[in-house]
Amino acid sequence: MTAPDPAVPPDQQGKNTGSPKASEPVFLLVGRFRGAHGVKGEITMEVLTDFPQRLRPNRTVYVGEDHRPLRIHATRWKDHWLLVSFEGIGDRNEAALLRNQPVYVRAEESPPLADGEYYYHQLIGLNVIEESGNWIGVLSEILETGANDVFVVKPEHEPEILLPVIESVILKVDLDAGQIIVKPQTWD
Numbered sequence: 001m002t003a004p005d006p007a008v009p010p011d012q013q014g015k016n017t018g019s020p021k022a023s024e025p026v027f028l029l030v031g032r033f034r035g036a037h038g039v040k041g042e043i044t045m046e047v048l049t050d051f052p053q054r055l056r057p058n059r060t061v062y063v064g065e066d067h068r069p070l071r072i073h074a075t076r077w078k079d080h081w082l083l084v085s086f087e088g089i090g091d092r093n094e095a096a097l098l099r100n101q102p103v104y105v106r107a108e109e110s111p112p113l114a115d116g117e118y119y120y121h122q123l124i125g126l127n128v129i130e131e132s133g134n135w136i137g138v139l140s141e142i143l144e145t146g147a148n149d150v151f152v153v154k155p156e157h158e159p160e161i162l163l164p165v166i167e168s169v170i171l172k173v174d175l176d177a178g179q180i181i182v183k184p185q186t187w188d
Helices: 092-096
Strands: 027-037 042-047 060-063 068-078 081-086 102-106 127-130 135-143 150-154 161-164 170-174 179-182
Touching: 027 060, 027 081, 027 092, 042 092, 135 161
Parallel strands: 127 179
Antiparallel strands: 027 042, 027 102, 042 081, 060 068, 060 102, 068 081, 127 135, 135 150, 150 161, 170 179
C-alpha cells in the first residue's frame, strides 16, 4: 500500500488524473472569461498567466470545470483585457454562455523555465526540511509580495510558518526527492 500524497486532495488519492506525476495537475488556470464583447462572438478574458503568448490563434484552451476544448480563432488586446474569438462561436449569445468560466491549458504544454525556476504547482505539497534534516512541514501556499515571494509552510500540529523566498533561506529545491531544504531566519 502506498502512503497518501499530501499534495493530492483526499478525494483524489489513488485516482488516475492523466498526469505523469500524482501531484502534477493536468490543467493549469490561465484566465477567466468576463463578458461578451461586440456582436461577432468575441469574449473578454482576464489573463492570469505570466505566459499570455500561449493564447494565440490555432491553440486549444479548455473552458470550465468540464474542460471543454475550444480552438482560438483570433485574439487582440484591449487595455489590459484579451479579446478572444473561437472557431464555431460566431455571435454574442454563444460567447455570453462562456461568461465567468475559467480557462485552462494543459500542464504538459507549459513553457520550460530557466534553471532554478519552478511553477507553483510543482512546489505546493513539497516537504520543507531544515538543512539539519529536521522536517518542518509541507508547503501549502505561495504568497506574492512586492519584494519577494513567501512560502507558507504548514507543520502537522502547529501554526503555519512563513519563509521568505530568498537565497539565504531557501537553500535547495529537489523536485525528484519532493523536498525543499531551508535555513529559517533567526532573530537574535
